Amino acid sequence: MSNIIGIGAAPRRKEDFRFLTGRGNYVADVKRADMTFGVFIRSQHGHALIRGIDKTAALAMPGVEAVLTGDDVAADGLGSLPCGWGIHGSDGLPMKEPAFPMLAQGKVRFVGDMVAFVIADTLELARAAAEAVVIDYDVLPAVVGVLEAVRPGAPQLFDDVPNNLCCDWELGDKTAVATAFRKAAHVARLSLVNNRLIGNPMEPRAAIAEYNGGTGHYTLWTTSQFPHVVRFLMSALVLKIPEQKMRVVAPDVGGGFGVKQFHYGEEAVITWAARRVGRPVKWVADRSEGFVSDRHGRDHVTEAELALDENGKFLALKVVTLANMGGYLSTFGPNIPTNLYGPLLGGVYTTPAIYCNVKVVFTNTVPVDAYRGAGRPEATFVVERLVDVAAKEMGIDRVELRRRNIIPKEAYPYQTPVLVEYDSGDPMGCLEGALAAADVAGFAERKTASERDGKFRGLGYSTYVEACGLAPSRFAGRLGARGGLYESATVRVHPTGQVTVLIGTHNHGQGHETTFAQIVSEKLGVAFDNVDIVFGDTDRVQFGMGTYGSRSLVVGGAALSKASDKVVVKGKKIAAHLLEASEQDIQFEAGVFSVAGTDRSKTFQEIAGAAYVPHDYPLEILEPGLEEQAYYDPVNFTYPGGCHIAEVEIDPETGIVTLEKYTAVDDVGTVINPMIVEGQLHGGIVQGVGQALYENAVYDDVSGQLLSGSFMDYTMPRADHLPNMAIKTHSTLCTHTPMGVKGCGEVGTIGSPAAVINSVVDALSHLGVMHVDMPATPNRIWRVIQNAAMPQAAE
Amino acid sequence: MRSFALHRPSTLYETSALLGGVADSMPLAGGMTLLPTIKQRLAAPAALIDLSKIPQMSGISFKDDVLTIGAMTRHVDVAESELVRSKIPLLASLAAGIGDPAVRNRGTIGGSVANNDPSADYPAAVLALDAIVVTDRREIAADAFFRGLFETALEPGEIIIALRFPVPSAGGYAKFKSPASRYAVVGVCAVKKAGKVRVAVTGAGPGVFRVGAMEAALEGSFTPAAIAAIRVSPENLSSDIHADAEYRAHLVTVMAKKAIAAALQTL
Known part of the structure; x- marks a missing residue:
């Protein structure tokens, strides 16, 4: 059948016509x-x-x-x-x-x-x-910061929650980590803040x-x-x-972005x-x-230490974090800084021992919950910043230090010391690809040019991995999930052969109506325009867990793939009857059922028609109709990752950081629609850049008033803050999802804050600067430069 | 937003009568501050007197080395005016940098000057250019007009008709804008005319102010280098989550140098 637009194609997004012509139907329109x-x-x-x-x-x-x-x-x-x-x-x-x-x-x-x-x-x-x-x-009296909230004498939010401590959580082998630190040739230490964000869809x-x-x-x-x-x-x-x-x-x-x-x-x-x-x-x-009511994101205070041997090999990582929960536990609140954080501290490295302690703390602030990336950007920021600090302190090139510790491609599947097993990946390949794409070789020349203008220039790397496709229900249940995390899809083939998909994920900008139609078009050989995706209505769609955690394609797409396969299985039975052949001899390709080795065939449309007008139909062994449903529960998370390289220029006079170049080479597994993947990467990176350079939710620590309570004070990243980005993929296939997909909704947000801050610190490294907290605002950078310029006692 | 009566007078006489006679009324220029304030229920006037239909309050003209801009002239019109660009280019570039296109398409010079927001751009230009504020009652010199945080010499019911700007021999405006609001964190306007220099700063403090030390130094040598070492005191400057007072004080010098550099371009 013609007009098949399948996996790997980049058609325009189906949903955009109604959005761009003002014909969307939002809740406010009801x-x-x-x-x-x-x-x-x-x-x-x-x-x-x-x-x-x-x-x-x-x-x-x-x-x-x-x-x-x-x-x-x-x-x-x-x-x-x-x-x-x-x-x-x-x-x-x-x-x-x-x-x-x-x-x-x-x-x-x-x-x-x-x-x-x-x-x-x-x-x-x-x-x-x-x-x-x-x-x-x-x-x-109000208390808004985690450090203040756990101090003796702090205002208590709840009578039965002493010291405002919701949970003192830990993960990993504390003893093994302590042993490794004792024999370390070097220990790199870092204190950092992961700034509170407001999603603002x-x-x-x-x-x-x-x-x-x-x-x-x-x-x-x-x-x-x-x-x-x-x-x-x-x-x-x-x-x-x-x-x-x-x-x-x-x-x-x-x-949505999680909000x-x-x-x-x-x-x-x-x-x-x-x-x-x-x-x-x-x-x-x-x-x-x-x-003041959408759930906020991030808000960590962390002390981290990395033990290394004399060759720069990572021996152990220890991370202690205080995570702000706000005033109450939101739907996923306590899961984010624990289960979505600790297990990611292995990064793309062979670190053999890891210990993580997270104190989950109540404060007089908006409840904190998942925001795009959710736990994983925080983990990536800790690991990737600490690697740079270690490199600087040991005098080892940052890229070389990463090379010495990256998990080699042939070591996959790779079991980390923090619960998760990476099924596939090639972080070294992503790193090499990014080094070339970012023209790292030409950086020295660009830096010299900046210096001629009185500017500082820096380069920053983030080689990262994330856990996506939330989530294997059994695994999540052991970690404390109170619900399942599977997904469901129904493929309803109409008598005309046209298709309606009813799926439990929710499309709010991701392009599902396009991507999922491509999957069906490929699998059933149905024209792309003849597939409609229905979501977001409990009276129409059977069930679903929705869209978050880069799960829609990975989990929902898998359910859709399985349901489509079931349609083909039934279609073959119908075709075998109509073509008077054995079911085993029926082949299905590009929308045509045929008997192997003959010219006898039936189109998908003819089979659909026969299923709904069963005059000549094997009613004794087969029900009429052509509609199949599948539930899919993943066996593991997926592990997208990659290498991001940021390049910034800093005006030391004003402290303004300008993002000059951004390069991302990501492993997102099979790409269904490259245009949509690029769009997801763009959006995700911009949100990560927003966290690194602009966005900050600030509370008054006496009154508990939100000081950044409008766009006049909360700086959203804008188009004129950003350069053109170089986005590439370097994919390995996921070994356990039906199509080899890994998900791409959050990768940009997870990889980018560390890349940007590493580039800022690099630009200031000649002043002895080892760390800059987010957001790297002009005022903060100016202060860092002032403090570095004048000798002063350590705090 | 609460309901209110909207009056749209076409003469100054009618306007004065309405402002004096209608209880709880406020004049409406571009509405870029007033309308959000009403929407947030921070103000609830019973009536708005729309000034957009009064002929004397619009238009840009040039006579006897003075550029006159009607109070209801929108920022976009100042930014795009060939007359402004040729006579006082700093005003055109200042207007082009206010807020965003939506604000520039509605906001007016008179509204901005009357509101005297401590972070607004126009007050710096009005003060540095030694402009005359023409109202429906009198003419007020810039030095006497601005009185700190949202305060001006305007009396109740008095409205600005036009701004008269003497054309300088050189002038420039440089602004460090808030990446969030695009208001001036610090904006500096530096103007030279007949050997005299005026330097006005907006954004940094509770109201627009002049920097005498810089003016004196620039009268000796109108170059960025002449003021590079001059620091204003952070003592009375603003401090907020975007910029502390010391940083603002530092930015005053940085932006002043840029303003001088821009002014030298116009010579």
């Missing part, structure tokens, strides 16, 4: 008859007791339907927001897991914490009524809920990356609604409120509200 509008009243204080809430004046205002508070939640016997992971501390005890109420119960724990929900006929009336609600607070979060009193059915439209999980959590744990009476729809969603992969209190409150007021309720966050 309108229901007689709908009301809701406004959340959020805490203005970082930490306070709620003495009382007076809603009399608000309720007396025209058009106001209700003012709901924590007392109403308690009266209705609703559950609190669940955490999807239960980790254990080094003492074997479970993490401290205080309740996360959907509306505050007597106490607020961060600026933005939800106190009340006001519902009125119009948004304006709801806003005015919200201003009329009087909340009597007893303000308490283009579309703010939004939700609208409706209750049908006739059937008892609820429908929630929400900006979610995983509608089935939202339905499950709300049904089973929070609102206790029968799961079959709950529909969750996540239509077009304008970016939309949690079950938020707003979703539960709005669904509950829709029944309480008997009318649909709609809420759309404004940008300022997003800053």
Whole structure:
């Protein structure tokens, strides 16, 4: 059949037509008859007791339907927001897991914490009524930083969580590491901060809920990356609604980056409120509200040490981190700085012994959870920065030191000392490819040219690996996951031979409608234009865990591949009957079933027609219809990785860092659509560059106010901050995913912060600078240069 | 945003009457600060008096060595004006660097000067160029107009009609812009006219200010080198999450040198 656009092709993205012509359908576009509008009243204080809430004046205002508070939640016997992971501390005890109420119960724990929900006929009336609600607070001292939060005498967020310590987690062989450090020729040490980030997807979060009193059915439209999980959590744990009476729809969603992969209190409150007021309720966050309520990312303080022998061979790595959880445990919160961090500390190196201790800490800040990369950029930053420090201290070239320690291609599969086994990879190949692509040979000349202009120039490397394709359920279950992490897909072949795919992942910018259609086009020989991908609606799609952790192609694509294979198997049975041949003799290629060695054949379309009009059909042994479903649970993570090289120029007079060149050579396994992969890499790298040079969520450490609470103060990377990037792939095939894919959604964000900061430190190395914290803002760089220029006592 | 009445007068007389007579009213120029403030419910005027239809407040003209810019002239119009580019190029380049295209397409020179945001660009140029602020009541010299953080000499109900800029012999503006907001972290305008030099700084402190030591040095030698060693005191400068006071003080010298270099290009 013609118009097959299969694996490796780069067609334009199917979804872009509706996006670019303003025909997308986002949650904010959803309108229901007689709908009301809701406004959340959020805490203005970082930490306070709620003495009382007076809603009399608000309720007396025209058009106001209700003012709901924590007392109403308690009266209705609703559950609190669940955490999807239960980790254990080094003492074997479970993490401290205080309740996360959907509306505050007597106490607020961060600026933005939800106190009340006001519902009125119009948004304006709801806003005015919200201003009329009087909340009597007893303000308490707040604590926002992890170092301060664990100090004796620090403000305590929860009565039953001493020292604000949620969990004291560890991984690895402490004794083996101690032994290795004793015989080390050199120990490199580094203290660093991994800065707090705010995801800021283009579309703010939004939700609208409706209750049908006739059937008892609820429908929630929400900006979610995983509608089935939202339905499950709300049904089973929070609102206790029968799961079959709950529909969750996540239509077009304008970016997620992890921020939309949690079950938020707003979703539960709005669904509950829709029944309480008997009318649909709609809420759309404004940008300022997003800053103080979208889950934040990163926020680590770390001490790391690397032991090396006299030849620069890594002997052991020890990492101690304090990770900020914010005011409550979000859906994946405690999993991110532990299970998605410690197991990545092996990097691409043969380090034989690793020990990692993470103290997971509550503070009066927005809850912290997964943000693109989630744990893995933090791990990569520690390892790759430390390698550079060791190289500098030992006088070994940075690239040479990496070469001496990189896992050779022939050593795969490679078992690390921190749980994970890398199935495939070629980090040396990526490194060599990147060295050539970045014209490292010409760097000295470019540096000289910069120096002539009074500028400093630096080059930075990051050779990294990540664990993606979340996740093997059994493995995750041992680590504390409370749910499965498989994916499902249904391939529905219509009587015309055209295809609808129903898949449990969620497309919010990744291009699934294109990539998945390419897989089906290749596998079934169906025209690319004759395949539609359906996602994001629990009433249409069977089940799914959604999109995060670079899992959609790896896990969802695998389910789709398996379901497509099942269609071919059934198609062959039908073809064998129609062609009066043995099933074993039927071949299928490019949309045609044929009898081997003959010219007898049937098209895919004819077989589909026969399946739905079974006049001449083996009904005794085969059901009519052509629709197959597959669930896929991966046997291992996938391990994309690569080498990124950043080149910066620094103006010592202003401290401005300019990213001059960026080169990435990544191993993402099989590439389905190279254009989409390049786009994912671009976006991911820009977010990593954002963390390294621009973005920083800053709290006032006395009041707990978010100081970077708008785009006036939170610096998003912009087009004029970035050079053209050289993006290449150097792929080895994943040995356990059906198509050899590894995933590419997060690689850019994971590899890039370390590459950029390593280049900044390199540019300043002649001043004796060993480390610069993120973001490397002009003020910070100017300070570093000032401090380096004048001799001073060590701190 | 709360509902409000919108008045669109076409004469200055009508405008004054509305501003004096309509309770809780505010004049609306480009709205680039006022509208976000209303949207955030930080201001809730009962009425806005739109100034865009008043003929005396628009247009750019040149007469007797003075460039007059109507208060309602948008940044984009200043940036693209051949007249401005040929007479006072620093004003055109300053306007081209304000905010982003959306802001430049709405924001006005009069609105910016009347608002006197401590990080706005125009106040530095108005002060360094020794401009006259023409209002519906009087003419105010630049040195008397700006009074610190969002404060000006304007009285309640008084509105700016135009800005009169004497054409200098040389002038330049250099700005270190916030990578987030694109406002000036530090902006310096340096102007030379008839042997006198004026150096005005925006962004660094609570309001635009002149640097006498730099002016004196530049009157001796109008070169970047002449001020390279002159430091302003960080004592009264602003400090925030983007730039501390010492860094701002340092940037004043750096940006002043760049402004002089730019000015020398125009000679």
